[in-house]
Amino acid sequence: MKSRMRAGAILLSGLLAGSAYGLTLTLPQQQSKQDQQDASKQKNKKGTKDQQNSNSSGAQNPPAGNPPPSNPPPASNPSSGDKPTPLFGGTIGLKSSRQTKDSATLGFNGVDPNGQVQKSFLNAAVTPADAMKAQQLAQTTVAPADLVQFLQDGGLNLSAAPQKP
Amino acid sequence: MKLTRTTLALLAVALFAQASTAQLGDVFKKVQKAKTIADNNKPWTSEQEQAIGQASAAKLISVFHLYESPDMVKYVNLVGTTVARQSGRSLTYHFGILDTDVVTAVSLPGGYIFITRGALANLKSEAELAGVLAHEVAHVDKRHLEREIRSQKNADFAKTEAASHVPVGGELVNMAGTVVTRSLTMQFSRDKESEADKFGVDYSAKAGYDPAGLRNFLQFLASVPATPQSKQALGLWGSTHPPLGDRINSLNSQLQGFPDPGQKLAERYAWYVNPPAFSRETGAQNAATVPALAPGANEIDGIVMQGVVVLNGAKLPDGTKVKVRPQQ
Numbered sequence: 001m002k003s004r005m006r007a008g009a010i011l012l013s014g015l016l017a018g019s020a021y022g023l024t025l026t027l028p029q030q031q032s033k034q035d036q037q038d039a040s041k042q043k044n045k046k047g048t049k050d051q052q053n054s055n056s057s058g059a060q061n062p063p064a065g066n067p068p069p070s071n072p073p074p075a076s077n078p079s080s081g082d083k084p085t086p087l088f089g090g091t092i093g094l095k096s097s098r099q100t101k102d103s104a105t106l107g108f109n110g111v112d113p114n115g116q117v118q119k120s121f122l123n124a125a126v127t128p129a130d131a132m133k134a135q136q137l138a139q140t141t142v143a144p145a146d147l148v149q150f151l152q153d154g155g156l157n158l159s160a161a162p163q164k165p
Numbered sequence: 166m167k168l169t170r171t172t173l174a175l176l177a178v179a180l181f182a183q184a185s186t187a188q189l190g191d192v193f194k195k196v197q198k199a200k201t202i203a204d205n206n207k208p209w210t211s212e213q214e215q216a217i218g219q220a221s222a223a224k225l226i227s228v229f230h231l232y233e234s235p236d237m238v239k240y241v242n243l244v245g246t247t248v249a250r251q252s253g254r255s256l257t258y259h260f261g262i263l264d265t266d267v268v269t270a271v272s273l274p275g276g277y278i279f280i281t282r283g284a285l286a287n288l289k290s291e292a293e294l295a296g297v298l299a300h301e302v303a304h305v306d307k308r309h310l311e312r313e314i315r316s317q318k319n320a321d322f323a324k325t326e327a328a329s330h331v332p333v334g335g336e337l338v339n340m341a342g343t344v345v346t347r348s349l350t351m352q353f354s355r356d357k358e359s360e361a362d363k364f365g366v367d368y369s370a371k372a373g374y375d376p377a378g379l380r381n382f383l384q385f386l387a388s389v390p391a392t393p394q395s396k397q398a399l400g401l402w403g404s405t406h407p408p409l410g411d412r413i414n415s416l417n418s419q420l421q422g423f424p425d426p427g428q429k430l431a432e433r434y435a436w437y438v439n440p441p442a443f444s445r446e447t448g449a450q451n452a453a454t455v456p457a458l459a460p461g462a463n464e465i466d467g468i469v470m471q472g473v474v475v476l477n478g479a480k481l482p483d484g485t486k487v488k489v490r491p492q493q
């Protein structure tokens with residue numbers, strides 16, 4: 001299928017920093033050479049997919065600034081310690097993020113073909129559920145410890161501007 | 166005759182009283198008007214701003230709905246807070262994601278800031294996200310929308326003497342409707358947009374981000390070909406913001422004063438947001454898609470972070486499978 005591209009992969013470099021590994025994914029120029037190996041690895045496909053899903057919803061640290069931070073290696077991660085890592089498994093999904101489109105509506109909510117907000121939406125009454133979501137949003141705050149970690153990982157400025165009166 | 170004199174006297178008194186009442190009424194009206202003007206020139210109190218902001222947020226959510234991905238919402242709040250803390254205003258900001266393909270960002274009083282899923286799908290880096298959010302933070306910091314509402318003579322809240330109290334009930338609902346309608350259908354003045362761009366870039370740079378993030382995103386928007394889909398995706402942005410070219414030119418001038426490139430953090434952005442996962446095949450999306458593999462190329466650089474493959478800016482068809490083996 002056109003939208004599906006099978007690719008072989010060669011690990012180029014080993015451990016970069018902590019759990020970070022370098023790799024290069026190759027296009028299937030060597031497809032015929034690898035077909036046999038691919039077939040044998042189909043057996044592991046389902047199990048590896050489960051592993052990927054587990055990783056996608058897990059609590060790993062994200063990649064940070066440049067260079068990547070030194071995160072603990074996968075083996076030391078208790079949430080994934082018992083499972084084979086995708087790096088050494090069979091087929092894995094290309095999606096590298098924990099985000100999938102499953103929870104998105106994929107649509108232009110509220111606007112007409114010109115991109116303008118429809119009056120019917122503007123005139124509609126706010127539902128209790130919407131009010132509740134706004135209330136929950138009002139309680140959404142960033143934990144100071146999370147923020148510090150986030151800033152450090154990204155190589156961002158730890159100090160804030162002095163508060164205005 | 167005596168009766169007639171008494172009647173005339175009473176009539177005179179009545180006429181005098183009526184005239185006095187009318188004069189007093191005029192005076193009272195003038196006092197009320199002066200009070201309203203004075204109230205309208207007074208910034209909303211923290212309580213007023215919070216009440217109006219939260220009610221407006223509910224109204225906006227009713228229009229577009231929320232995209233409720235806890236990890237991504239947390240990420241957007243982390244980036245937003247990172248730039249907001251450089252504004253110096255003692256205000257807790259709240260960042261939400263609107264579940265629509267429309268590409269835009271909206272700021273409301275009280276520190277409620279929203280970015281759409283469509284915008285997130287077309288940003289390339291955390292610095293660009295920071296630039297967009299910082300622009301909206303600057304609108305809140307400078308009370309742009311509040312000032313426009315207060316100067317709007319026919320606004321329900323402004324035309325009453327209610328400006329001195331925290332609105333509730335129907336008054337709050339009407340006020341929220343005014344705020345959201347205003348923010349989704351009208352442009353800020355050119356001065357206010359320039360001010361938001363200027364301070365937004367400043368906040369981004371002070372936070373440690375590449376200050377060119379906002380400019381880069383605007384350049385992308387300017388490059389999007391005109392198609393029915395891009396018209397629908399970008400129509401709201403176009404109707405609520407000044408022409409892109411003018412803003413890009415101004416930002417280019419401003420950026421000359423920021424020699425430090427700052428952090429782009431494209432990889433971290435891709436890890437959290439993964440734009441292709443929820444973006445549509447819109448004109449904007451097509452323009453954003455740069456094939457990661459040029460014809461003849463056979464490699465994609467990537468990195469594995471704790472077992473998760475992160476490709477360096479690669480965009481490939483959804484569902485593409487790859488196989489990874491350790492080097493023998």
